[in-house]
Amino acid sequence: MGFKIGLLGLGTVGTGTAQILLNAQGRHPLVQEIEIDRVGVRSLDKPREVEFPEGVITTDLEAIVTDPQIDIVVETIGGLEPARSLILQAIAHGKHVVTANKAVIARYGDEIFTAANAAGAYVMLEAAVGGGIPVIKPLKQSLGVNRLQAVTGIVNGTTNYILTRMQTEKGDFADILADAQRLGYAEADPSADVDGLDAADKIAILASLAFGGRIKLADVYCEGIRQINATDIAYADKLGFVIKLLAIAKRIGEVENAPLSMRVHPTLVPQTHPLASINGVYNAIFIEGEPIGQIMLYGRGAGAGPTASAVVSDLLHLIGVLKSGDRSELHPLLSCSHDDYCAIAPIEELVTRFYVRFLTQDRPGVIGKLGTCFGDRHVSLESIVQTDVKDNLAEIVVVTHDVREGNFRQALDEIRTLDAIHSIPSILRVL
Amino acid sequence: MGFKIGLLGLGTVGTGTAQILLNAQGRHPLVQEIEIDRVGVRSLDKPREVEFPEGVITTDLEAIVTDPQIDIVVETIGGLEPARSLILQAIAHGKHVVTANKAVIARYGDEIFTAANAAGAYVMLEAAVGGGIPVIKPLKQSLGVNRLQAVTGIVNGTTNYILTRMQTEKGDFADILADAQRLGYAEADPSADVDGLDAADKIAILASLAFGGRIKLADVYCEGIRQINATDIAYADKLGFVIKLLAIAKRIGEVENAPLSMRVHPTLVPQTHPLASINGVYNAIFIEGEPIGQIMLYGRGAGAGPTASAVVSDLLHLIGVLKSGDRSELHPLLSCSHDDYCAIAPIEELVTRFYVRFLTQDRPGVIGKLGTCFGDRHVSLESIVQTDVKDNLAEIVVVTHDVREGNFRQALDEIRTLDAIHSIPSILRVL
Numbered sequence: 082m083g084f085k086i087g088l089l090g091l092g093t094v095g096t097g098t099a100q101i102l103l104n105a106q107g108r109h110p111l112v113q114e115i116e117i118d119r120v121g122v123r124s125l126d127k128p129r130e131v132e133f134p135e136g137v138i139t140t141d142l143e144a145i146v147t148d149p150q151i152d153i154v155v156e157t158i159g160g161l162e163p164a165r166s167l168i169l170q171a172i173a174h175g176k177h178v179v180t181a182n183k184a185v186i187a188r189y190g191d192e193i194f195t196a197a198n199a200a201g202a203y204v205m206l207e208a209a210v211g212g213g214i215p216v217i218k219p220l221k222q223s224l225g226v227n228r229l230q231a232v233t234g235i236v237n238g239t240t241n242y243i244l245t246r247m248q249t250e251k252g253d254f255a256d257i258l259a260d261a262q263r264l265g266y267a268e269a270d271p272s273a274d275v276d277g278l279d280a281a282d283k284i285a286i287l288a289s290l291a292f293g294g295r296i297k298l299a300d301v302y303c304e305g306i307r308q309i310n311a312t313d314i315a316y317a318d319k320l321g322f323v324i325k326l327l328a329i330a331k332r333i334g335e336v337e338n339a340p341l342s343m344r345v346h347p348t349l350v351p352q353t354h355p356l357a358s359i360n361g362v363y364n365a366i367f368i369e370g371e372p373i374g375q376i377m378l379y380g381r382g383a384g385a386g387p388t389a390s391a392v393v394s395d396l397l398h399l400i401g402v403l404k405s406g407d408r409s410e411l412h413p414l415l416s417c418s419h420d421d422y423c424a425i426a427p428i429e430e431l432v433t434r435f436y437v438r439f440l441t442q443d444r445p446g447v448i449g450k451l452g453t454c455f456g457d458r459h460v461s462l463e464s465i466v467q468t469d470v471k472d473n474l475a476e477i478v479v480v481t482h483d484v485r486e487g488n489f490r491q492a493l494d495e496i497r498t499l500d501a502i503h504s505i506p507s508i509l510r511v512l
Numbered sequence: 513m514g515f516k517i518g519l520l521g522l523g524t525v526g527t528g529t530a531q532i533l534l535n536a537q538g539r540h541p542l543v544q545e546i547e548i549d550r551v552g553v554r555s556l557d558k559p560r561e562v563e564f565p566e567g568v569i570t571t572d573l574e575a576i577v578t579d580p581q582i583d584i585v586v587e588t589i590g591g592l593e594p595a596r597s598l599i600l601q602a603i604a605h606g607k608h609v610v611t612a613n614k615a616v617i618a619r620y621g622d623e624i625f626t627a628a629n630a631a632g633a634y635v636m637l638e639a640a641v642g643g644g645i646p647v648i649k650p651l652k653q654s655l656g657v658n659r660l661q662a663v664t665g666i667v668n669g670t671t672n673y674i675l676t677r678m679q680t681e682k683g684d685f686a687d688i689l690a691d692a693q694r695l696g697y698a699e700a701d702p703s704a705d706v707d708g709l710d711a712a713d714k715i716a717i718l719a720s721l722a723f724g725g726r727i728k729l730a731d732v733y734c735e736g737i738r739q740i741n742a743t744d745i746a747y748a749d750k751l752g753f754v755i756k757l758l759a760i761a762k763r764i765g766e767v768e769n770a771p772l773s774m775r776v777h778p779t780l781v782p783q784t785h786p787l788a789s790i791n792g793v794y795n796a797i798f799i800e801g802e803p804i805g806q807i808m809l810y811g812r813g814a815g816a817g818p819t820a821s822a823v824v825s826d827l828l829h830l831i832g833v834l835k836s837g838d839r840s841e842l843h844p845l846l847s848c849s850h851d852d853y854c855a856i857a858p859i860e861e862l863v864t865r866f867y868v869r870f871l872t873q874d875r876p877g878v879i880g881k882l883g884t885c886f887g888d889r890h891v892s893l894e895s896i897v898q899t900d901v902k903d904n905l906a907e908i909v910v911v912t913h914d915v916r917e918g919n920f921r922q923a924l925d926e927i928r929t930l931d932a933i934h935s936i937p938s939i940l941r942v943l
Contacts, residue, residue: 097803101657107768109656109724111844207654213804215650222832223638223646223825225540226532293540337538355810358789372528372817373644377810379786386803394654401653401845402836413542414832 084400085118087145087176089167090158091129091138094181094208095120097389098155099131111397119145121158146171153399155392156180165189172196172204177403179395181208181388187282187298190289194417203402203415205395210236210283211364213387214380218398220290220368222414227370229291231331233512236283238362238382239267239274240306240326244314244347245360248323251311266362276305277345280328287366288330288343294423296343302428304346313438313507316478320436320464322349323357327512333426340424342431349436349511356512429487434463434511436480437493440503443475447501451477454499458492460484474503480511515831516549518576518607520598521589522560522569525612525639526551528820529586530562542828550576552589577602584830586823587611596620603627603635608834610826612639612819618713618729621720625848634833634846636826641667641714642795644818645811649829651721651799653845658801660722662762664943667714669793669813670698670705671737671757675745675778676791679754682742697793707736708776711759718797719761719774725854727774733859735777744869744938747909751867751895753780754788758943764857771855773862780867780942787943860918865894865942867911868924871934874906878932882910885930889923891915905934911942 086102088095099120105112120133121142139145146154146167154171156178158164164185171178173196180186186193186206197204207217211234220232235241239261246257258275261267273279281303285296306326317324327348333339350357355377359365364382369375381387402412441447448465455462461482468476481489496502517533519526530551536543551564552573570576577585577598585602587609589595595616602609604627611617617624617637628635638648642665651663666672670692677688689706692698704710712734716727737757748755758779764770781788786808790796795813800806812818833843872878879896886893892913899907912920927933 101803107659110849112657214807215646215654215809218654219646219650222829223649224821226543226824226828227644227821228538355789358786370821372532373821374812374815374818376645376812378646378807379810380807381805384805387805390655390658390801390804393657397657397845398653401843405833405841405843410836412832412836414828418541 083114083116084152084403085116085150086153086155086396087119087121087148087151088117089121089142089145089154089156091120091122092157093385094388094392095157096130097385098157098392101389101393103131109397111400112393114400115396118151119148121145142167143170146176147174151176153177153179153396155396156182157392159184161185161188168193168204169196172200172202175200175202177203177399179205179392179399181392183209183279183282183286187285190286191295195420198411198416201411203399203411204417205399205415206286207395208388208391210286211366211378212380212382212384213390214364214366214378214382215394216287216366216378217290219378220287224368224370224373227373229368229370231329231369232284232287232291232366233356234284234287234328234364234366235325235356235359236328236364236366236382237274237280237326238364239271240280241359241364242266242362243275244306244309244324244326247309247311247314251315253311254307254309275307277303277326280326280345284328284330284343284345288341288423289419291330291368292332292341292423293419294421295419296423297425300343300425302344302346306347308507309347313509316438317349317436320480321352322511323352324348324509325350325356327356333430338424340426343425344428344431347509349509351512354512429485429490431486432483433486434481434483435489436478436507436509436511437505438507439477439479439505440474441477442501442503443470443473444501447475448477450499450501451479451496454495455481455492458488460489460492514545514547515583515834516547516581517584517586517827518550518552518579518582519548520552520573520576520585520587522551522553523588523590524816525819525823526588527561528816529588529823532820532824534562540828542831543824545831546827549582550579552576573598574601577607578605582607584608584610584827586827587613588823590615592616592619599624599635600627603631603633606631606633608634608830610636610823610830612823614640614710614713614717618716621717622726626851629842629847632842634830634842635848636830636846637717638826639819639822641717642797642809643811643813643815644821645795645797645809645813646825647718647797647809648721650809651718655799655801655804658804660799660801662760662800663715663718663722663797664787665715665718665759665795665797666756666787666790667759667795667797667813668705668711668757669795670702671711672790672795673697673793674706675737675740675755675757678740678742678745682746684742685738685740706738708734708757711757711776715759715761715774715776719772719854720850722761722799723763723772723854724850725852726850727854728856731774731856733775733777737778739938740778744940747869748780748867751911752783753942754783755779755940756781756787758787764861769855771857774856775859775862778940780940782943785943860916860921862917863914864917865912865914866920867909867938867940867942868936869938870908870910870936871905872908873932873934874901874904875932878906879908881930881932882908882927885926886912886923889919891920891923
């Protein structure tokens with residue numbers, strides 16, 4: 082008994098997937114039961130790293146998602162359209178879907194899972210977050226026995242690569258981004274990565290699994306890493322931190338349906354925290370719950386091999402269920418069982434520590450004034466250090482205790498009006 | 513539709529499991545469908561942290577495993593007997609089994625899985641290795657699409673706690689062991705932990721899943737940490753290493769059925785390796801395969817909460833399959849599909865780097881003689897450093913390149929016969 086798949090896309094992930102499936106020896110025996118029936122591409126003329134028999138490759142993607150022969154559609158074309166429509170068509174034609182497309186799932190997950198549940202189809206997405214790291218299935222299936230409190234991830238390899246190089250080379254963002262683009266670690270248009278949008282897609286997906294509700298992507302607060310510079314990395318280092326782009330989903334408070342804090346931003350991470358040592362293109366997802374405590378899942382977050390491993394692991398799960406189940410009821414751990422939206426707290430409600438760097442006039446009393454403005458807003462300070470004087474400006478670095486972000490912003494608004502304040506080059510949150 | 517479980521044992525893990533099940537709110541909705549029908553304990557008189565209705569607790573464990581009402585038996589009593597017999601009886605009576613018992617599985621897995629396959633029963637063991645870390649299911653289900661090359665684990669929390677404290681406090685083994693015993697981190701009889709036996713059980717289980725074959729526990733080479741001392745930890749630190757008790761299963765060579773190297777021993781781990789920063793009672797499992805590359809799974813390796821999380825995740829999986837399947841065929845990703853034994857290479861065939869510390873007479877020419885003995889056996893050296901002279905004895909530390917362990921041992925045998933050699937206090941492998 083074999084399972085026929087239709088593969089949409091033959092780029093990095095599609096090629097990697099085909100390479101595993103066409104070369105099944107030494108892998109789980111079930112891999113041999115998967116047969117690539119059709120492959121849909123945009124152009125037939127492109128040179129390919131994998132060969133298929135005559136007639137397997139086609140440019141007619143609709144013919145694949147509607148083909149009654151095909152059991153499972155594997156979507157690796159990426160982007161929003163035609164990916165979304167093809168996934169929905171495949172579901173409407175009774176096919177199960179495996180996708181690596183975080184953008185489509187983060188935006189249209191609601192529509193897609195509603196359609197899948199109605200059609201009795203599975204939509205699998207292990208490859209959408211964290212490359213080959215097994216994180217979607219553990220969150221959906223194993224870790225859910227816990228009351229999960231927080232999911233904190235380094236889920237974008239490009240920004241972690243850039244920040245790691247800025248850290249080790251003491252270089253500035255623009256130079257290292259340019260070099261990363263030259264080396265193929267960053268796209269020509271880097272905004273999806275460096276502005277945090279890709280990480281926001283991914284944490285929305287992880288949060289919906291961890292907290293059992295759908296997430297409106299627009300509710301995820303998002304700051305990228307363009308403003309990070311060598312000065313702040315050096316100060317962070319002195320204070321015992323590294324700067325990482327974190328994607329965080331956290332239950333605020335102890336109540337069962339307490340709202341979530343959902344955010345992506347550069348963060349000062351204590352050097353002793355397990356996430357601090359995740360470097361280069363590696364990803365890691367740090368999960369906290371009761372009673373499991375803390376766990377972390379680590380691996381390469383992108384690339385043909387890791388992502389294809391995740392795609393084929395989804396195929397394996399599907400086949401396992403299809404072989405042993407009677408399909409009268411969807412497997413409760415593989416289907417999407419929630420259809421409510423999670424409540425998300427506005428960023429002003431966040432309680433966190435902050436790091437702020439001020440440039441001020443070099444005159445007595447400035448620290449006192451800063452301290453008064455913060456104190457008036459109940460912002461308690463952990464440390465306040467005046468460092469160098471350059472061009473007649475003093476540099477003051479403040480780290481707060483946990484404060485409500487709204488209060489902190491009000492204090493900063495007041496501080497900005499002080500004569501002695503020249504500018505506030507950096508405001509970063511601290512884990 | 514509820515599932516009735518019989519819980520054997522109400523110690524740390526059993527109590528933790530009951531606490532999750534009796535307090536299901538805020539967890540995966542399926543947890544509410546699990547009902548603790550009977551609980552088997554040794555004595556009714558002990559005070560308990562969880563309360564059950566009259567008649568649930570019994571000392572008649574056989575009555576539980578043979579009770580036709582019970583769907584799933586959860587074994588948390590540990591040890592070899594009566595655990596083994598109760599598991600086999602439960603299977604014979606058509607029950608599925610969830611166990612946290614690595615010792616039984618590592619020794620009697622063959623017998624237990626053969627019986628389970630014949631009876632159409634599942635035996636689940638996520639809790640047997642790595643506490644709450646999801647590692648058994650990912651290895652069995654997701655990572656198997658890769659050609660796995662190596663599984664390297666810090667899988668014993670007690671020894672990692674002791675080694676971490678030796679590292680940070682520069683203390684000696686015996687003192688820190690005594691303190692660990694006082695604090696409850698080590699047993700009164702610590703040998704299962706400090707001699708590496710517990711880690712050997714666990715790597716045998718991980719290897720059988722990663723490499724799809726059964727493992728004879730007697731074939732796992734095993735060295736504990738009793739001989740580790742502050743001197744070697746300090747030298748390792750200077751050379752850029754930390755010392756960890758690693759459990760390693762590795763395919764030797766590229767051929768599909770090439771033999772495995774299976775071993776547990778203290779190891780010098782480069783400070784930049786992800787395993788180097790796993791400290792205290794934490795566990796981590798580092799997995800390498802094609803095409804996924806490297807991944808690592810990290811968390812607390814023991815304790816009521818993490819282990820109970822793993823037990824209940826197994827229950828969730830079982831229920832998912834039982835609800836959606838027709839039970840005519842065992843789910844291929846949850847059952848044990850291999851019944852051959854893996855070939856294991858003798859330790860002499862291992863190719864690794866070594867660290868050796870010699871105490872020698874303080875006279876010229878000793879290093880030359882050492883170099884000659886090693887050279888004669890094709891043992892190539894990475895570094896050879898003479899350090900302190902104490903009590904007229906010089907200390908020489910050698911790190912080799914990758915060498916065949918058999919050759920290395922022959923060279924050492926010859927070196928031991930040299931007049932100038934006083935003793936060889938430490939021989940350690942290097943990752």
